[in-house]
Amino acid sequence: MGSTTTRLKRKRKGDGPNLRLRMGFIAAVSVLVLLITSVRLVSIQGMDSMKLAEKALSNRLVTRTLPAERGQILAADGTVLADSVSRYQLVVDQQNVAQYEVDGELVGAWGAAEALSKPLKTDPGVLYPKLVGDKRWNPVAKGLTAETWREVKKLGVLGISAEEYAVRSYPAGGVAGNLVGFLSSDGTAQAGLEMAYDEELSGTDGQQQYERGARGEIIPLGDNNMKDAVDGQGLQTTIDPDLQYYAQQAIEEQRKKHKAESASIVIKEVKTGRIITAADAPTVDPNSPGKVDGDDRGSRIFTDIFEPGSTAKMVTAAALLDQGLVTPEQEFTVPDTWTAPNDEEFRDSHDHPDEKLTFAGILAESSNTGTILAGKELTEAQRYAYMKKFGFGSSSGIGFPAETAGILHPYEEWDGRTKYTVMFGQGVAANALQTTDVISTIANGGVHVPSRLVDGMITPNGRTISTPAGEKERVVSEKAADETLRMLEGVVAEGTGKSAQVSGYRVAGKTGTAQAPAAEGGGYDGYTASFVGVLPAEDPQLAISVTLQRPRKGYYGGQAAAPVFSDVAGFAMRHLKIPPSTEKPELPAREWK
Structure with missing residues (x-):
């Protein structure tokens, strides 16, 4: 019994170190758990709380675009044509x-x-x-x-x-609407100057980021920052709004009178190249462009081409005089029909007996056969070169949307007929601005001044940056230009352009009547009636072109286009206070005996 008790006691004594070991292990585990918990708590209270704070902040942050204000488009006198x-x-x-709540009652x-x-x-x-x-x-x-x-x-x-x-708003309505253009409902530029200068007008949007409270209000001391928008530049055009309005009314009335599909008037300052009027009919009000057909929303002055017909005879005349191949009073016997060496036959617009005409008389009577008789002295390369120098086949450089360069095929591609017809404006195509440029160059002593539609850009702070003038280029000699101008004055005084006369002013100009190419299937369909002129002829200030497409009631240029030239040119002289002519012209003889 005693020995058994002794053995049990010894066993308990042997358990002491193991117990201490187990207790130490438990303590160590407890410390480890406590440490992990502490680290986790630090993580939650530190790094995780930062993430949670960031998430909460992102829920409160609102970012909105600060749209840049689109620049205005102004007329030359500051009249607002487009605004926002x-x-x-x-x-x-x-x-x-x-x-x-309303008065403490929840109304929701x-x-x-x-x-x-x-x-x-x-x-x-x-x-x-x-x-x-x-x-x-x-x-x-x-x-x-x-x-x-x-x-x-x-x-x-x-x-x-x-x-x-x-x-976008257009306070002037349809005045210069075809030039100004318009924006779509989403703010995309669709036509005209709005499209051509979209980047400059648009500016750069800014951005605002702010912290929003529970009720959507801005927290004043919250996380707020802002990048200001940069407003777009304004655009100052060369357009005279009063003259533009008058011309639009006049050309629309003439279009309806002669039942034409479309019509236009261009007025250009001879010495500066500024286009002060570019009137299309039909026109468009940019406030409601959907009310007109798609073809009427742009400007046909820049986009539509046509065979210039007899107005191109100015180029042939100037080229011949520049080359010294003819003189204004050189004598020709002009038949109503002429057959080329390659058997191609050419006719005048009407039957007539052989006529004794000077070169000036050929231009005054707008004779096709006479133009060929004189013009055949130019080589084909020369005919092409002068047409190119006068602007055919090249765009104006204005950059108007969809502007055409016209059609002028290399002379090596001309067939047996085209090499003659180009001398009287067939087999070549141009837009209304190009035909205006031809007579403007002649009126400016043979020097071409590039056309421009914009005077300058207006910075957001109101400073105007003028648009640099284009480089001038001599096309024909001053002598050749002056002689051509005197002959063109005879066209209005005594020839086919009598209806273009303006009381009190000397006018030089040229009528044009050409077949209009058919829209489909080739061939021709109707006519293009035109007149281009300058005044006062003794010191030309303005070059003006009038064009009617496919008039169904009177299609000759002298009949359909010249009268509206007289009307609009007369108004322009009075409006711009240009003094009347005081000298009588000295015109070259038209006939010989």
């Missing part, structure tokens, strides 16, 4: 508007709809579906004026805010 006006889009935080989305219906002039039932829900942003109404937004703001409806945006 502020409009507002009403938006709602549906979660906040649900808490909307329906109460908000009833309140908003009055300034928005609509039924609450129309607004309610846009206000109810859980969206933090939802559009309610668009196109609000500043006045309407102020009325809405006074209501203090919880969760209602507004976003400002710009809408």
Whole structure:
């Protein structure tokens, strides 16, 4: 018994170190768990709390675009042709508007709809579906004026805010509408100067980022930053708005009178190259471009080409005089029909016996056969070179959208007929601006001044940066130009252009009547009637072209185009206060005996 007790006691004594070991292990594990927990707590309170804070901040941060203000488009005198006006889009935080109270009573989305219906002039039932829900942003109404937004703001409806945006406006309506162009509903430039200068007009949008409170308000001391927008530049055109308006009315009336498909007037300052009028008919009001056909929304002055017909005889005349191959009073016997060595036959516009005409008389009577008789002294290479120098086959450099360079095939590609017809404006095509440039160059002593439609850009701070003038180029000698101009004065005084005369002023010009190419299937369909002229002829200030496409009631240039030239040119002289002519012209003889 005693020995057994002794053995048990010894066993308990042997357990001591193991117990201590187990207790130490438990303590170590406890410390480790405590350490891990502490680290986790530090992580939660430190790094994780930072992530949570960042997430919470991102939920509160709002970023919105600050749209740049699009630049204005102005007429030469500062008349606004295109501008941007502020409009507002009403938006709602549906979660906040649900808490909307009136006099301590919760009225929610329906109460908000009833309140908003009055300034928005609509039924609450129309607004309610846009206000109810859980969206933090939802559009309610668009196109609000500043006045309407102020009325809405006074209501203090919880969760209602507004976003400002710009809408393009055209205060002058259809005046120069074909030139100005317009924007689509999403602000994309669609035509005219709006498209040509879109980058300069647009500017660069800015950005605002701010911290929003629970009710959508900006937290004043929150995380806010802003990058300002850079507004677009303004555009000052060369257009005289009064003259533009008058010309548009006159050419539209003439278009209807002669039942033409389209018509145009271009007025260019001879010495500066500034286009002060570019009138199309039909025209477009940029405020509502959808009301007219797509073809009427641009400017045919730049985009449509036609065979210039007899107006191109100016180029042949100037080239012959420049080369010294003829003189204004050189004598020709002109038949009504002429057959070329290659058996190609050419006719005048009417039958007549052989006529004894000087070179000036050939131009005054607009004789095709006479032009060939004189012009055949030019080589084909020379005919091409002068047409190219006068601007055919080259764009103006203005950069108007869809502007055409016209058609002037290399002379090596001319067939047996074209090499003759180009001398009287067939087998070549140009736009209205190009035909204006021809007579403008002749009137400027044979020096071409590049056309321009923009005087300068206006910076956001109001400073005007003038557009550099293009480089001038001599096309023919001053002597050849002056002799051509005197002959063109005879066209108006005694020839086919009598209807273009302007009381009190000497006018030089040329009529044109050409077959119009068919839109489909080749061949011709109708006529192009035109007149180009300058005045005062003794010191030319303005070059003016009038063009009617496919008139169905009188299609000769002297009949359809010259009278409206007289009307518009007379108004321009009075409007611009250009003094009347005081000297009588010395015209070369038209006939010989």
